[in-house]
Amino acid sequence: MTFFDRVNPQLQAGVDFLVGRTPPTTPEELVAMRAGNTARRPGLPAGLADAVTITDHVAPGHGTDVPLHSYRPAHAQGPLPGLFWIHGGGMVAGSVAEDELYCANLAKSTGLVVVSVEYRLAPEHPFPAALDDAYQGLLWTVAHAGLLGVDPDRLAIGGASAGGGIAAGTVLRARDEKGPVLQFQYLAYPMLDDRDHTPSNYEFSGIPSWNRERNTLAWAWLLGPEHGTDRVSEYAAPARATDLSGLPPALIQVGELDLFRDENFDYAARLLRAGVSTEFQVYAGVYHGADGLVPDADVSVRFLRDRDEALLRAMAR
Secondary structure: OOHHHHOOHHHHHHHHHHOOOOOOOOHHHHHHHHHHHHHHOOOOOHHHHHHEEEEEEEEOOOOOOEEEEEEEEOOOOOOEEEEEEEOOOOOOOOOOOOOHHHHHHHHHHHOOEEEEEOOOOOOOOOOOHHHHHHHHHHHHHHHOHHHHOEEEEEEEEEEEOHHHHHHHHHHHHHHHOOOOOOOEEEEEOOOOOOOOOOHHHHHOOOOOOOOHHHHHHHHHHHHHHHOOOOOOOOOOOHHHOOOOOOOOOEEEEEEOOOOOHHHHHHHHHHHHHOOOOEEEEEEOOOOOOHHHHOOOOHHHHHHHHHHHHHHHHHHOO
16 A cells, blocks of 8 residues: 555545645755745634733844743643743744744643744754754743743653654753753654664655655755764764663654654654653554644544643643
8 A cells, every 4th residue: 555545534635735845955945945834824813812822032042042932821820831842844944933823722722831942944054053042942941930930840842843853852962961850751753863764764755745855855954964974963863862761751653654653663662661751652544744734633633632631641740
């Protein structure tokens, strides 16, 4: 059976949207794609806008400020648990603005304060720019927990796709530098391994969703001359980390038809062997990013409900 035969029928609309879209192959095409994505982003429905208070913040970074947006359930009292969120986009696209609907819905559905970071993108800003921005944003969030109304002892980190990879790298750095103590890491189909060597990486070449060709180019843009060598930092590609002990408990979610399926499976298994409490969920008939493309599909609803339940369990500890 082909990729198309295996897709959950309720997710077909997302495949139809992706088919025929030409991915960028040059930095100039990438910039144009980013502008188009920003122009198409949906606004917040009135009911959601009333349910969540959105505030802009700026954290000091390495040579440049790091913008952040916080999403707090309106009328909530007292310090709340928090989630430091890192958007996706293959390390080369995406933005806080494009994730605004996602973050506002997440704050509403869980009652958490969500803090979303605007990190610099490759190839203009190769590694470690994105990781540095995320880490500085996390440090600022912890230092300003009172301002944000966040309980610093109930703070999680999360991200989707590239954001999941940056989140995994950030928790490794926080452990190694004795930085913020995080209660949980939520990794939605995270981008973890630059080596392009897993069975699913080969299996999902040429498909309309995130595929081997796009993934290889994104890593090349992120890593520059380090790409394809053994000099790649484990903070850039957490699958390269040799020690996963001492990390926060994790939830990793991925679709059956996702390029990242096998590197996510391998990472979850290694977390478990390192003594890190880890839940790994695979969703049949689901491709990369399907929950965002077709959020009303039954499996997307279940995917997001499982996310919320895991976050609430972790924050109740």
